[in-house]
Amino acid sequence: MDKEIKSFLEQIKINTGLTVGIYDLKSNVLVGDNSLSGALPTDFDGVIRLEDKNVTCFTITKKGIKYGAYISGVTEKERAFAFLIRELAGKTENKYSDAKSFVKALVMGDVALEQVPSLCKHFGVINRPLFALALQTEPKNKGEIENFLENYNYGGKDFAISLEDDVVVLVKYVDAVTKEYCSTSEYAEMLCLSVYEETGIRIKIGVGGKVSGITAVGQSFSQAISAVKMMGKINAPGSVHSYREFALEKALEELPENRRMEYVKILAEDGTKEFFKDKEMVRTAQAFLDNNLNASETSRALYIHRNTLNYRLDKIQNLTGFNLRKFADAVTFKMITVLYELLG
Numbered sequence: 001m002d003k004e005i006k007s008f009l010e011q012i013k014i015n016t017g018l019t020v021g022i023y024d025l026k027s028n029v030l031v032g033d034n035s036l037s038g039a040l041p042t043d044f045d046g047v048i049r050l051e052d053k054n055v056t057c058f059t060i061t062k063k064g065i066k067y068g069a070y071i072s073g074v075t076e077k078e079r080a081f082a083f084l085i086r087e088l089a090g091k092t093e094n095k096y097s098d099a100k101s102f103v104k105a106l107v108m109g110d111v112a113l114e115q116v117p118s119l120c121k122h123f124g125v126i127n128r129p130l131f132a133l134a135l136q137t138e139p140k141n142k143g144e145i146e147n148f149l150e151n152y153n154y155g156g157k158d159f160a161i162s163l164e165d166d167v168v169v170l171v172k173y174v175d176a177v178t179k180e181y182c183s184t185s186e187y188a189e190m191l192c193l194s195v196y197e198e199t200g201i202r203i204k205i206g207v208g209g210k211v212s213g214i215t216a217v218g219q220s221f222s223q224a225i226s227a228v229k230m231m232g233k234i235n236a237p238g239s240v241h242s243y244r245e246f247a248l249e250k251a252l253e254e255l256p257e258n259r260r261m262e263y264v265k266i267l268a269e270d271g272t273k274e275f276f277k278d279k280e281m282v283r284t285a286q287a288f289l290d291n292n293l294n295a296s297e298t299s300r301a302l303y304i305h306r307n308t309l310n311y312r313l314d315k316i317q318n319l320t321g322f323n324l325r326k327f328a329d330a331v332t333f334k335m336i337t338v339l340y341e342l343l344g
Contacts, residue, residue: 271319
């Protein structure tokens, strides 16, 4: 008996309490009451009731092979269950043809959690700590990126899955390779560089959090795709960002638009609009925040003299009322910049 069919029958038993028998098209019972062998119908497609045997028979198809199936009872209840099981068998057949399609369904949250252990066992999908990366690229490049990731799969257990639109997701197990890096974001930075060096394609990567196993891969992917979307909304610099970096942005995004506008009116001074029109000042402020309010690091990043930086910071303070050298002012200023970006 095919392992997938056994797994399917086990899940039906767990979820409904029903015991389903299976027989071949010669009426030989493969799973169930052997005394029924030779007495069950084979030339039909659908659901029929055998009152003399007190069973309801129906057909299912797995991997292109048609089987007969039966459950005890001939009431409308059993008939309804038969139709339901038959439909479920067809959907399971279509969705999970291999390990990759199964993991893709997990990523999209399209698998019942109680099915995961048996399906992992059937497809040989390991259940250990992992994280998801959402790689954003032009739709025309998705196939090449997916192939690159599959060839880059040192352990042979990771999954590169092309999704709709412009995203390829990498389900990456925490292994010896990733442990060489300080963080998942550092690993993503290395991957981003490798993709460009090997293919010439520039990508952006959203990094999801580490989760305990494959069952929670959808959670990590949701975080990763959220980071990618937020990168686009606020024009975040750089090519790699973790979902944790956008905690403030996500919190403010959930506010109604009228509340965002209210906060801007309360916190922003008259010169703030003028500040946002000056791209050089905006770039300076962003660099100062990105470099943890460190003047020396910011000067190097912008290739300007420290005195020039101080002049610009003073100008920003005169326009907006915020002294970015002070942590409290820097936090409030960051919140205002996010609000402006979300309001467009």
